[in-house]
Amino acid sequence: MTRYLPPIVLVLLALAPLWLKDPYLLNALITGGIFTIGAISLNLLLGYTGQLSLGHIAFFGIGAYASALTTLGFDVGLFGDIRIVHAGWHPFAGLLVAILVSGACGYVVGRLSFRVRGAYFVIVTICFAEVVRLVALNWIELTQGPLALTSIPQMKIGFPGLGEMTLRTKAQNYYLMLAVATLAYVVVARLVGSRFGRAMRGLKENEQLAMSVGVNATRTLTVAAAISAAIAGAAGSLYAHYFRIIDPDVFLFAYTVTMVIMVVSGGKGALAGPVIGGLIFGTLPVALRPYMAPEAQWIVYGAVLIAILFVMPRGIAPYLDDWFAGRAAARSSAPVAKPQLEGQS
Amino acid sequence: MSAVADAPILSVDHVGVRFGGLVAISDLHFDVREGEILSLIGPNGAGKTTAFNVVTGFLKPTQGEVRFRGANLAGLSPNRINRLGLARTFQRTSVFPNDTVTDNVLIGLHREDAGASLLDAIFNLPRERAGEVARREKARGLIDWVGLSSRANERAGSLSYGEQRLVGVALALATEPTMLLLDEPVSGMNASETQNFMRLIRSVRDRGVTILLVEHDMPMVMAVSDRIVALNHGKLIADGTPDQIRADPAVIEAYLGKSAAAREAGREAAHA
Numbered sequence: 333m334t335r336y337l338p339p340i341v342l343v344l345l346a347l348a349p350l351w352l353k354d355p356y357l358l359n360a361l362i363t364g365g366i367f368t369i370g371a372i373s374l375n376l377l378l379g380y381t382g383q384l385s386l387g388h389i390a391f392f393g394i395g396a397y398a399s400a401l402t403t404l405g406f407d408v409g410l411f412g413d414i415r416i417v418h419a420g421w422h423p424f425a426g427l428l429v430a431i432l433v434s435g436a437c438g439y440v441v442g443r444l445s446f447r448v449r450g451a452y453f454v455i456v457t458i459c460f461a462e463v464v465r466l467v468a469l470n471w472i473e474l475t476q477g478p479l480a481l482t483s484i485p486q487m488k489i490g491f492p493g494l495g496e497m498t499l500r501t502k503a504q505n506y507y508l509m510l511a512v513a514t515l516a517y518v519v520v521a522r523l524v525g526s527r528f529g530r531a532m533r534g535l536k537e538n539e540q541l542a543m544s545v546g547v548n549a550t551r552t553l554t555v556a557a558a559i560s561a562a563i564a565g566a567a568g569s570l571y572a573h574y575f576r577i578i579d580p581d582v583f584l585f586a587y588t589v590t591m592v593i594m595v596v597s598g599g600k601g602a603l604a605g606p607v608i609g610g611l612i613f614g615t616l617p618v619a620l621r622p623y624m625a626p627e628a629q630w631i632v633y634g635a636v637l638i639a640i641l642f643v644m645p646r647g648i649a650p651y652l653d654d655w656f657a658g659r660a661a662a663r664s665s666a667p668v669a670k671p672q673l674e675g676q677s
Numbered sequence: 678m679s680a681v682a683d684a685p686i687l688s689v690d691h692v693g694v695r696f697g698g699l700v701a702i703s704d705l706h707f708d709v710r711e712g713e714i715l716s717l718i719g720p721n722g723a724g725k726t727t728a729f730n731v732v733t734g735f736l737k738p739t740q741g742e743v744r745f746r747g748a749n750l751a752g753l754s755p756n757r758i759n760r761l762g763l764a765r766t767f768q769r770t771s772v773f774p775n776d777t778v779t780d781n782v783l784i785g786l787h788r789e790d791a792g793a794s795l796l797d798a799i800f801n802l803p804r805e806r807a808g809e810v811a812r813r814e815k816a817r818g819l820i821d822w823v824g825l826s827s828r829a830n831e832r833a834g835s836l837s838y839g840e841q842r843l844v845g846v847a848l849a850l851a852t853e854p855t856m857l858l859l860d861e862p863v864s865g866m867n868a869s870e871t872q873n874f875m876r877l878i879r880s881v882r883d884r885g886v887t888i889l890l891v892e893h894d895m896p897m898v899m900a901v902s903d904r905i906v907a908l909n910h911g912k913l914i915a916d917g918t919p920d921q922i923r924a925d926p927a928v929i930e931a932y933l934g935k936s937a938a939a940r941e942a943g944r945e946a947a948h949a
């Protein structure tokens with residue numbers, strides 16, 4: 333039964349622009365979807381390796397800047413007379429550069445912090461995000477600092493035989509978002525189901541035992557961090573070319589929190605988790621907007637999150653899984669059996 | 678016993694381990710020969726698990742070194758040591774409790790076919806699928822070997838203690854070791870499970886895997902071991918065949934206390 337759910341959901345989502353004509357709603361879905369891609373990438377780390385990246389937005393933001401700068405071009409002086417001049421490339425090249433640059437950053441951050449892991453990784457990621465934000469704010473020659481990078485070209489996609497298409501309408505951007513989200517979902521699903529995913533799960537469940545059967549903890553976690561960051565970078569690139577303007581505020585801690593909420597409410601360590609969480613917390617702002625001020629909305633988010641976790645401590649997806657399996661009652665006390673889920677150990 | 682070659686596969690060379698002021702092991706020195714079943718015995722706290730942790734890279738010795746098939750293990754991480762062909766089970770949990778028995782063994786097989794890359798998995802290439810089929814086949818064989826076929830799809834954490842120990846052994850064997858270290862594998866097993874386990878140990882050895890066993894169950898140790906090394910307070914107190922160890926005054930004293938040792942000695946004298 334649950335096997336057919338992902339394709340069904342995909343079809344429903346693909347039909348959304350057909351009946352959803354309100355550009356405001358479509359915009360909300362695109363934005364929510366872009367952050368859901370970020371949440372899918374975060375889930376690979378948080379859900380499957382148990383490592384919490386509280387600076388995950390850094391990889392998203394780096395992807396956004398990398399993609400924007402690759403497309404816009406830049407001309408910056410390093411030391412002395414040395415200048416780096418780059419003429420703008422195709423936006424699709426921007427997307428690929430974003431994936432590579434963010435992935436490389438994830439690799440380096442993982443490499444630096446996974447020897448010790450746990451709380452140390454959390455701290456390194458927070459610091460990394462803050463440092464990157466300060467760089468974006470102060471390296472004005474490259475990033476325009478608080479003045480923002482503007483006029484970022486819209487994404488262009490080439491179709492074999494059909495020529496190239498510039499994504500101008502909301503519906504087109506919606507489908508791009510959906511395509512990237514689907515790809516991200518499939519990549520994570522394949523990884524998690526492979527022996528690489530087994531190694532990750534082993535590390536999370538019992539690190540010593542995993543190492544004793546040959547799992548290279550540092551390497552496994554570093555590769556997971558790199559892939560996770562690369563996917564977040566792709567999301568950042570979509571963000572840049574959709575909104576066409578980015579400033580250092582893309583590195584705000586609140587965005588990381590949004591992704592963490594999506595993952596935790598939907599169910600970390602479940603493929604569907606970030607998708608469900610993303611659908612709820614991506615559309616909640618839209619649903620609430622007519623009724624309350626933005627500040628008050630945050631309170632509702634909090635209340636919804638608490639309510640979800642109160643009823644379903646492991647998140648919605650695992651709860652539904654159990655429910656489908658017809659043993660919700662037997663399992664609702666199960667999570668207590670593994671106290672040290674993430675961090676430590 | 679069956680053919681026992683003389684070359685040491687593992688040498689524990691004057692190893693010492695200190696935890697702050699506590700000396701857990703001092704000057705421990707013994708060899709394990711290829712193809713034998715060697716037991717390491719000693720009362721609680723004697724330093725047996727600590728010795729295992731040193732050999733498998735989880736602890737750095739304060740002195741001495743360990744060599745496995747000629748290679749010095751100093752500074753190698755546990756996963757590297759496993760790749761050299763040394764596998765172990767743990768005294769407490771030796772399974773991934775939330776995974777099925779099959780998935781447990783598959784984690785042990787994750788290095789199989791290491792030539793395939795992550796991209797194979799992401800694109801789900803035929804090579805990856807073929808590898809997966811082969812790994813599952815292998816896992817089935819291992820689970821069969823330890824006698825858990827009927828449990829293959831159950832959560833490892835839901836099995837009895839004795840069965841979990843068997844999963845641990847299958848998991849360790851999945852890494853295709855040339856030597857296997859077992860830390861109290863029959864604790865929590867009943868008599869018939871223990872009998873089965875002894876058969877399993879022998880069959881593992883007969884397939885060319887050298888075995889180092891830590892166990893408190895003396896009848897089992899005496900029955901299954903080619904040789905025994907006894908530890909007390911981190912020091913080696915005896916090294917010999919089961920018969921020699923059974924009669925060794927230092928071993929008797931370590932297990933039963935001084936007065937019992939004296940009594941035993943008196944009885945021996947009376948018999949003589």
Ligand SMILES: Nc1ncnc2c1ncn2[C@@H]1O[C@H](COP(=O)(O)OP(=O)(O)OP(=O)(O)O)[C@@H](O)[C@H]1O
Nearest residue numbers: 696699701719720721722723724725726727728768
């Ligand atoms: N990580 C550690 N830190 C401090 N002391 C330790 C540590 N590990 C073991 N010890 C101490 O070292 C000594 C040897 O412990 P070890 O676990 O090796 O004994 P053992 O022979 O395996 O005992 P048992 O038969 O009860 O398993 C004990 O006194 C123990 O308290």
Ligand SMILES: [Mg+2]
Nearest residue numbers: 725726727768
């Ligand atoms: Mg012990």
